[in-house]
Amino acid sequence: MNKSHFLQGLLLLVFLFSVTTRSRSQDEKLKAIFVYNFTKYINWPQKPGNFVIVVLGKSAIYTEIESIASKKTVGNAAIQVINTNSPEEIMDSHIIYIPASKTNLLLSILRKSQEQHILIITEKEGSCKTGSCINFYNKDGKLGFEISKTNIENYGLGVSTDLLKLGTVIKE
Numbered sequence: 001m002n003k004s005h006f007l008q009g010l011l012l013l014v015f016l017f018s019v020t021t022r023s024r025s026q027d028e029k030l031k032a033i034f035v036y037n038f039t040k041y042i043n044w045p046q047k048p049g050n051f052v053i054v055v056l057g058k059s060a061i062y063t064e065i066e067s068i069a070s071k072k073t074v075g076n077a078a079i080q081v082i083n084t085n086s087p088e089e090i091m092d093s094h095i096i097y098i099p100a101s102k103t104n105l106l107l108s109i110l111r112k113s114q115e116q117h118i119l120i121i122t123e124k125e126g127s128c129k130t131g132s133c134i135n136f137y138n139k140d141g142k143l144g145f146e147i148s149k150t151n152i153e154n155y156g157l158g159v160s161t162d163l164l165k166l167g168t169v170i171k172e
Contacts, residue, residue, distance in 0.1 A: 030143050031136055032064030035097065035121060038134065039074045043158030044094060045117050050080040052093040056109070057085055059099040087112050098132070100124040106131055117156040128170040133157075146170050 039051070051074035055062040062083050069079035074094075084090060087108045096118055098106060103124040110120070110131045122132040128148040133155065135146045147167035152159045 027138065027143055028060040028064050031061050031123070032068055034136070034143075034145065035061075035065060035095065036068045036072060036079075038119065038121070038163065039095075041160040041163035042119055042152070043160075044074075045156065047092070047094070047117075049077070051075075051077040052080045052082060052091070053095040053097065054082045054084060054090055054093045055097045055099075056087075056090075056105065057099055057102040058083075059097070059101075061097060061099065065097070092116065093118055095119045095121060098122045098127075103127060115156070119152065119155070119157060134167070144168065 035053070053065055053069070055065065062081065065079075066081045069081050072079060082091070082093070087105050090096060090109065090112060093116075096109060098109065098120065100123045103122060106120070106122065106127065107130070119133050120131065121134045121136070122128075123136040125135075125137060127135040128146050128151065131151060133148055133152045137144055137146060145167045146169070147159070147164060148170045149159055149164060
């Protein structure tokens with residue numbers, strides 16, 4: 001009987017883990033789709049070459065963005081996705097994606113990128129108030145994003161009012 005309960009408990013844990021993994025994976029796919037679609041609503045200064053998206057640290061979103069990049073472009077530019085582990089390795093880019101596990105590096109990234117016209121996207125609560133342009137959040141199982149028009153404009157980018165209508169605008 002104890003062995004039966006143990007196996008049932010183990011199967012329940014495996015099932016819950018697979019559901020949680022599936023939903024996290026689904027969130028990463030949705031975030032990657034959002035990131036790509038954000039490119040359509042931001043006014044970018046002209047930069048020669050590829051449209052570069054940097055993902056800081058290990059994150060499942062890297063693979064999802066790479067998948068989109070293999071099929072899509074931003075305007076006429078191919079999308080190049082780069083994974084790096086430190087702000088010092090960040091090269092000239094259009095978007096820097098900072099997962100929650102690397103949010104502690106946001107301030108050093110801001111110092112390095114403020115005059116380079118970079119859209120900074122994060123996924124930790126309150127990040128728009130500390131310099132992020134767009135921040136993903138999950139409320140009641142639903143993915144959403146907050147957006148700072150002020151931060152976007154401070155980084156020399158423009159933002160469409162259509163994008164502002166889709167997110168929660170953060171007032172500084």
